[in-house]
Amino acid sequence: MNAAATSPIERALALAHRALWAAVSTELAGGDPFAIDLPQVATTRVSVELLEMLGALYLFAELEGGGLMVVAEGIVNLRDELTSGGYALAAQLDAFALELPRMPAKRTRDLLFARLFGLGPLASLERADNHRFLGQLGALCTTLVRAGDARRFLAGAGTGATRLDAQASLVAADLAQGLAARAGADVVGIGRRIHALATRSQTLLSNPELLAVVGVRSPADLIRALAGDAAPDIGTSERRGRAGQHVLRWAGSTLDRRRDASPLPPDTAIIDQAAAWLAAAGAGANA
Known part of the structure; x- marks a missing residue:
């Protein structure tokens, strides 16, 4: 197998293909389909735990943009208009409706x-929203992929990989500090x-019963049917969110290192996640 066939971008695309939203197993319906164990966060000071929480929130932000929550809320609010479907679906919709007022509204x-x-x-540019975030995350992902390329092609030797490791640590720290500064006391509960x-x-x-009622085969098809063809692709949103979540978690792992410690070299797994984010965001490592 040649080097190009095992590049981070190609490995990321292969992982993304297997993780398409339409292939999410309905066997997960009884548990947490996101497999997220949110940490206990006692303070909004920058920490590994806070970055793990913020990484999960980034995933949810991407899913929000893909229409996941708003379409589900719409179905629940219009549940009385569903003229078909059995008792189990009706019970699920009613249980969701009872919980909905206690959940954060879309605004x-x-x-x-x-x-x-x-x-x-x-x-909005008129408020202090975090317009730097996507640029910072993109810069971190690009640096991680380049560090991986340098280490692979230089067989771990030379100053190129070490310099990129240090650059990645600096970008990660800047990203983490910026996010922590915006994480108010409400972020944990919300x-x-x-x-x-x-x-x-x-x-x-x-x-499956709801999918059959609407006449579609997957959650992605359902969102497209109800939100319209102009809706963002939920599969792309999910891949971008998942990858970004992992990268933010890695950024958090760099926080507890001593200032005089050597930069934390990225492993293959996080390089693949960085490449996956770039692919889902429509950017390459050379962008």
């Missing part, structure tokens, strides 16, 4: 995602409730 979510990530319809909403939404949209 609350949009304001939070704008403040943290500069994402969503309420992101984050857990958004997690619950996203889990409920994914479980509902994966329900």
Whole structure:
């Protein structure tokens, strides 16, 4: 196998292909389809735990942009108009409806995602929204991929990889500090409730009975059918969010190192995630 066939971009694309939203197994419907165990965060000071929480929120922000929660909310609010479907689907919709008032409303979510990530319809240049975030995340992913390329092609030797490792650590620290500064006291409580909403939404949209009622085969098809062809592709949103979540978690792992410690070299797994984010964002490592 040649080197090009095992490049980070190609490995990321292969991983992304296997993780397409339409292939999410309905066997996960009884649990957490995102497999996220949110950490206990006692303070909004920058920390590994806070970055893990913010990474999960970034995933949810991308899923919000892809229509996951708003489509699920719409179905729940219009549940009485569903003229077909059995008792199990009706019970699931009614249970969701009972919980919905306790979950963050769309405007609350949009304001939070704008403040943290500069994402969503309420992101505004007139407010102190985080318009630097996507550029910082893109720069970090690009640097991680380049560091991996340098290490692979130089067989771990030379100053190129070490210099890029140091650059990645600096960009990661800047990104982490910027996010932590925007994480107010509300982020932990809202984050857990958004997690619950996203889990409920994914479980509902994966329900085979609901898919049959609407006449579609997958959650992605369902979102497209109800939100229109102009809606963002939920598969791309999910891949970008998943990859970004992993990169933010890695950024958090660099925080506890001593200032005089050597830069933390990225491993293959995080390089693949960085490449996956760049691919889903439509950017390459040389962009």
